[in-house]
Amino acid sequence: xxxxxxxxxxxxxxxxxxxxxxxxxxxxxxxxxxxxxxxxxxxxxxxxxxxxxxxxxxxxxxxxxxxxxxxxxxxxxxxxxxxxxxxxxxxxxxxxxxxxxxxxxxxxxxxxxxxxxxxxxxxxxxxxxxxxxxxxxxxxxxxxxxxxxxxxxxxxxxxxxxxxxxxxxxxxxxxxxxxxxxxxxxxxxxxxxxxxxxxxxxxxxxxxxxxxxxxxxxxxxxxxxxxxxxxxxxxxxxxxxxxxxxxxxxxxxxxxxxxxxxx
Numbered sequence: 307x308x309x310x311x312x313x314x315x316x317x318x319x320x321x322x323x324x325x326x327x328x329x330x331x332x333x334x335x336x337x338x339x340x341x342x343x344x345x346x347x348x349x350x351x352x353x354x355x356x357x358x359x360x361x362x363x364x365x366x367x368x369x370x371x372x373x374x375x376x377x378x379x380x381x382x383x384x385x386x387x388x389x390x391x392x393x394x395x396x397x398x399x400x401x402x403x404x405x406x407x408x409x410x411x412x413x414x415x416x417x418x419x420x421x422x423x424x425x426x427x428x429x430x431x432x433x434x435x436x437x438x439x440x441x442x443x444x445x446x447x448x449x450x451x452x453x454x455x456x457x458x459x460x461x462x463x464x465x466x467x468x469x470x471x472x473x474x475x476x477x478x479x480x481x482x483x484x485x486x487x488x489x490x491x492x493x494x495x496x497x498x499x500x501x502x503x504x505x506x507x508x509x510x511x512x513x514x515x516x517x518x519x520x521x522x523x524x525x526x527x528x529x530x531x532x533x534x535x536x537x538x539x540x541x542x543x544x545x546x547x548x549x550x551x552x553x554x555x556x557x558x559x560x561x562x563x564x565x566x567x568x569x
Contacts, residue, residue: 347489353406359399364388382425392419392428403431408474410434412484415455416472431474432457439483453482521557533557 307330317426365387369378376385407414411434419427438456442448454468455473521533 349379353409356409357405359500360405361398365397384432386426386428400429400431404474407434408429408476408484409487412477412486412489413473413475415466416474417466418470418472420470423552430465432471436460441482537551541556 367378367387368375389397391397404414404416414434415432415437417430417432419430421427436457436459440454440456442454443450453468455471457464474488477485504565518563544555
């Protein structure tokens, strides 16, 4: 009676409220480590987990036949992609390299080495530290918009066209250049930190805007500093929020920026 009854599967998730528990779950020992080193260790641990996961995914080639879609086990690329993309790397190592560079640099470029008879000899990941992507949008070399990959190690320079490589991208804004996860996170976190620091300083200043204090006659340097401190004590700080600012005769105070929206 219960032959076609679906088995209920239990969905499980882990929630870490403590940062230390999360780091322990990732296998990161934090004893004696600075915060910067902990961030680096966490970042590379996440890269390793992603790369290990991708490298375990099966890659198979299929072809359409009169009998339907079948595995193309007789094709020479089947064993190459599944077992050994090049003579120096297993399939697992190959995809670990590709995925690590794709996340760390934003993209990964793989050179397709083709024999004179047209067959693919192997797939070789390029070190992205030496790869520069050039878009010939002016048509200087060939057709407008053609993409070239310049591989320069300092000892030799190779130029590949887009049909000679496989280009694996992560996040991208234009479909050509990838965004580095490291640089994206760094920029995002820095912007959040700068914004938080600005808001904190703004509140510590009692939400008082910057202003220009004008006087109709000359004042000595010591008098300028003294008057500046006097106005700051009267206007800045949470204790002065909502209070009236007395301006001596002969002085004019003009705000430079009035709201946080302006900033």
